[in-house]
Amino acid sequence: MNVRDSEHIIAELEDKEDYRLTDDSSEADLILINTCSVREKPVSKLFSEIGVFNKHKKDGAKIGVCGCSASHLGKDIFKRAPEVNFVLGARNVSKITKAIKSDKFISVDIDYDESNYAFSEFRNNQYKAFVNISIGCDKKCTYCIVPHTRGDEISIPAELIINEARKAAKNGAKEIFLLGQNVNNYGRRFSDKAHQKMDFSDLLDMVSEIDEVRRIRFTSPHPLHMDDKFLEVFAKNPKVCKSMHMPLQSGSTRLLEKMKRGYSKEWFLNRALKLRSMVPDASISTDIIVGFPGESDEDFEDTLDVMKKVKFEQIFSFKYSPRPLTKAAEFTNQVDPQVASQRLQRLQDLQEKILDEISLTKKDKEYKVYFEEKRNNGLLAGKSDNNALVQVEGKDEWLGMIKTVRITNPKRLSMYGEVI
Numbered sequence: 095m096n097v098r099d100s101e102h103i104i105a106e107l108e109d110k111e112d113y114r115l116t117d118d119s120s121e122a123d124l125i126l127i128n129t130c131s132v133r134e135k136p137v138s139k140l141f142s143e144i145g146v147f148n149k150h151k152k153d154g155a156k157i158g159v160c161g162c163s164a165s166h167l168g169k170d171i172f173k174r175a176p177e178v179n180f181v182l183g184a185r186n187v188s189k190i191t192k193a194i195k196s197d198k199f200i201s202v203d204i205d206y207d208e209s210n211y212a213f214s215e216f217r218n219n220q221y222k223a224f225v226n227i228s229i230g231c232d233k234k235c236t237y238c239i240v241p242h243t244r245g246d247e248i249s250i251p252a253e254l255i256i257n258e259a260r261k262a263a264k265n266g267a268k269e270i271f272l273l274g275q276n277v278n279n280y281g282r283r284f285s286d287k288a289h290q291k292m293d294f295s296d297l298l299d300m301v302s303e304i305d306e307v308r309r310i311r312f313t314s315p316h317p318l319h320m321d322d323k324f325l326e327v328f329a330k331n332p333k334v335c336k337s338m339h340m341p342l343q344s345g346s347t348r349l350l351e352k353m354k355r356g357y358s359k360e361w362f363l364n365r366a367l368k369l370r371s372m373v374p375d376a377s378i379s380t381d382i383i384v385g386f387p388g389e390s391d392e393d394f395e396d397t398l399d400v401m402k403k404v405k406f407e408q409i410f411s412f413k414y415s416p417r418p419l420t421k422a423a424e425f426t427n428q429v430d431p432q433v434a435s436q437r438l439q440r441l442q443d444l445q446e447k448i449l450d451e452i453s454l455t456k457k458d459k460e461y462k463v464y465f466e467e468k469r470n471n472g473l474l475a476g477k478s479d480n481n482a483l484v485q486v487e488g489k490d491e492w493l494g495m496i497k498t499v500r501i502t503n504p505k506r507l508s509m510y511g512e513v514i
């Protein structure tokens with residue numbers, strides 16, 4: 095989502111203010127830092143980065159801080175780093191052209207509604223287009239700062255989404271990547287109350303009706319909202335790529351309750367295994383937090399148990415990081431950081447074993463691969479329909495094409511093969 099916010103900022107500045115991108119910050123008239131605040135580490139990096147940019151910037155160049163840390167730290171950023179010229183929160187991106195024009199501009203309003211704003215066009219990747227479908231998040235996961243930095247959830251009108259997807263697809267993006275904190279909750283609230291009633295499954299069908307769109311991906315869906323209708327559209331719509339992100343967070347029902355995730359271990363397993371039975375080739379990825387306050391050995395074993403049962407193709411695992419404004423940061427039973435580190439290591443070791451097992455089954459399999467990139471190693475790289483990274487020796491003109499690849503050498507993080 096931050097990547098897309100950055101694209102929006104660049105688009106507005108290029109289109110309306112005649113700025114151009116540069117790779118050299120010492121040449122820049124404007125330096126923007128787009129920030130995350132989900133965990134503490136990137137926040138602490140922010141101020142050292144501001145210092146480095148300030149030292150090397152040219153005279154008169156401005157520095158702006160955008161994104162979730164801008165939302166949550168607000169004017170404290172000016173106090174801690176007086177060299178910053180403006181602060182623009184994650185839900186105020188459309189105000190970038192105003193922000194650059196007045197000194198010490200600040201806008202971090204998390205009630206600001208930009209769901210109807212049609213941003214100018216800019217994309218880093220010509221083959222794949224990110225398209226936002228909602229802003230904010232209505233959930234109250236007790237560890238998570240996002241609702242406090244991006245505000246309540248509002249769905250973007252379907253017409254805006256379809257127009258944007260159509261334009262991107264006409265410009266060569268065969269893959270549309272729909273983005274939101276909670277995509278399968280789409281349609282719960284529009285700012286225009288007269289908007290037609292619809293849900294995420296309906297939206298997937300609408301996007302798939304655009305001829306030039308060949309692939310649709312999305313992130314993040316919420317396990318709680320994975321009803322049968324959603325799984326069926328996922329399984330049956332041939333344009334919907336067969337990879338599902340199912341953020342587990344923890345395998346312990348007791349902990350999931352403390353996290354306020356709204357589902358149990360059993361529900362999660364039921365949905366994941368149903369998905370596996372409906373689409374045997376689908377890949378499932380997940381996010382897991384270890385060391386959430388009160389996590390016992392038994393809770394952690396539950397997480398490992400879900401991993402063994404589902405065999406995720408990809409896991410993003412994090413040590414719990416207490417965040418300001420969140421309920422869990424006040425829980426008194428914080429886990430010893432060393433214990434959390436050991437658990438993280440055990441989890442990652444288990445995942446490596448699972449991945450080795452999975453990759454053994456991939457040899458000689460055939461995948462449809464959409465080539466998007468030429469790598470430094472000279473190979474063409476792309477993603478299979480089920481989201482595996484595949485690399486082949488090939489011709490540059492294959493970039494932007496979908497080809498069938500037979501896997502000759504499957505590795506944990508990338509598969510190597512040949513186009514047939």
Ligand code: SAH
Pocket residue numbers: 132133231237238239240274275276314315316341343381382383412413414415416417
């Ligand atoms: N809306 C998405 C998540 C966005 S945040 C969802 O619900 O899946 C991305 C991931 O960061 C989360 O899934 C979670 O695993 C992790 N995360 C969020 N807050 C965290 C915290 N306080 N400490 C550690 N990891 C956290």
Ligand code: SF4
Pocket residue numbers: 231232233234235238239240241275276316
């Ligand atoms: Fe955070 Fe939960 Fe919303 Fe995801 S669903 S952004 S984890 S509050």
